[in-house]
Amino acid sequence: MLSSLRKGVIQDLLPTRADDPPASEMKVTPENLTCLLGISSRLFDKTVHTPPLVNADLRPPTLVSVPIRGFRSLQWGTVSDINKTASDFAIQFIADTELAVNRAIVEIHKLILRGLPLQLECVFSGFQREDRRSWIDFHDGINNLRPALRKQVIEVTDPGDSPWMVGGTFMTFLKIAVDLQVWQKLSRSQQELVVGRHKLTGCPLIDDLPQVIDGQVQPQFITGCPFSGTIPANPGERFLDPAKASNRLVVASHIHRANFNRGDDDQSANNRIYRQGYEFLDSVPGSGISLGLNFVSFRKDVSTIRNILSIADWMGSVNFGGVTNPDPIIGEPPPIPLMSILAGGFFAIPPAEDPYPGFSLFQ
Numbered sequence: 001m002l003s004s005l006r007k008g009v010i011q012d013l014l015p016t017r018a019d020d021p022p023a024s025e026m027k028v029t030p031e032n033l034t035c036l037l038g039i040s041s042r043l044f045d046k047t048v049h050t051p052p053l054v055n056a057d058l059r060p061p062t063l064v065s066v067p068i069r070g071f072r073s074l075q076w077g078t079v080s081d082i083n084k085t086a087s088d089f090a091i092q093f094i095a096d097t098e099l100a101v102n103r104a105i106v107e108i109h110k111l112i113l114r115g116l117p118l119q120l121e122c123v124f125s126g127f128q129r130e131d132r133r134s135w136i137d138f139h140d141g142i143n144n145l146r147p148a149l150r151k152q153v154i155e156v157t158d159p160g161d162s163p164w165m166v167g168g169t170f171m172t173f174l175k176i177a178v179d180l181q182v183w184q185k186l187s188r189s190q191q192e193l194v195v196g197r198h199k200l201t202g203c204p205l206i207d208d209l210p211q212v213i214d215g216q217v218q219p220q221f222i223t224g225c226p227f228s229g230t231i232p233a234n235p236g237e238r239f240l241d242p243a244k245a246s247n248r249l250v251v252a253s254h255i256h257r258a259n260f261n262r263g264d265d266d267q268s269a270n271n272r273i274y275r276q277g278y279e280f281l282d283s284v285p286g287s288g289i290s291l292g293l294n295f296v297s298f299r300k301d302v303s304t305i306r307n308i309l310s311i312a313d314w315m316g317s318v319n320f321g322g323v324t325n326p327d328p329i330i331g332e333p334p335p336i337p338l339m340s341i342l343a344g345g346f347f348a349i350p351p352a353e354d355p356y357p358g359f360s361l362f363q
């Protein structure tokens with residue numbers, strides 16, 4: 001059904017009577033719809049599925065659920081019941097319009113109403129801003145896995161215990177609420193030190209002692225930065241991916257903690273992940289809005305993201321970024337509690353296969 005939808009064909013609009021118009025006239029615009037199927041550890045759980053749906057021995061060893069206690073400094077939020085749901089599958093739809101994504105969800109709902117033995121647990125929506133910024137106003141996605149090494153870093157190549165995953169990858173999805181009240185209490189300079197980039201241009205901090213003027217730490221940025229409001233096509237590596245820093249303020253920033261070693265993308269110790277997140281804005285009846293980032297990342301194993309979120313020098317000792325020093329100098333940004341998890345999961349993403357991804361797992 002989804003393959004047809006990607007060609008603009010809606011099942012219920014196919015001609016069924018002799019005098020119906022031809023199928024070609026009933027086509028809709030697919031809006032570049034893409035569909036990604038993810039399989040969670042729950043599918044392999046014999047205590048949940050009796051009799052088992054798949055061979056439990058085929059579960060990739062690193063595929064687990066998001067810890068109930070959350071990660072070391074990134075905890076579950078309390079505003080939602082959604083985090084209590086667990087699913088066997090996740091499907092990510094991306095399209096040029098909201099309609100095309102919603103249509104795919106409703107077409108699945110219709111299949112279920114017709115007897116497909118599945119239940120829709122929940123739907124998370126989101127969108128990318130045209131200026132490529134997140135709700136904290138900084139550009140997000142400036143530094144990501146280089147295209148040339150991307151496949152090498154995210155693609156499963158070792159058949160190990162899960163030959164059905166060769167050619168696939170693993171997705172981490174974390175719906176992360178951002179507390180803008182906390183964020184806005186920081187001065188612009190503090191925000192820049194916490195992120196590690198210039199707020200307007202996205203240029204990285206230089207690895208030097210910041211100046212202190214009127215008791216405020218003033219961040220300093222790489223000169224000659226080619227960025228302005230938008231990110232140019234080839235800005236140069238030192239602007240995208242600054243070298244490993246030694247100044248403790250710079251090292252404590254989000255971009256340095258999330259990529260602490262700043263070494264080659266393909267070395268496993270460097271914990272590189274391919275991020276493809278996008279923003280969300282939800283209505284919370286009675287208390288206004290909830291907003292944040294649908295953090296979506298890919299890697300050939302799940303442990304990488306867990307390393308980033310648990311090793312102290314990385315993001316293990318802070319929620320987002322900031323200096324943990326018990327004796328901070330004036331103006332040093334504290335490790336602010338900015339993020340909490342509203343929903344999330346780790347998913348195996350099997351490779352494309354006929355007639356659907358993951359087919360061989362079910363044989």
Ligand code: HEM
Pocket residue numbers: 134135136138139140141142143144176177178195197240241242254255256258259273292293295305308309315339
């Ligand atoms: C609401 C949550 C988050 C926000 C608003 C956010 C925002 C940002 C921003 C503004 C940047 C700098 C732009 C860039 O270099 O791409 C960045 C970089 C990055 N973030 Fe986050 N982030 C969030 C959560 C996370 C989480 C949970 C992780 C990992 C577990 C993460 C990993 C990274 C990485 C790896 C980089 C690139 C660092 C580099 O290589 O220079 N972020 N993020």
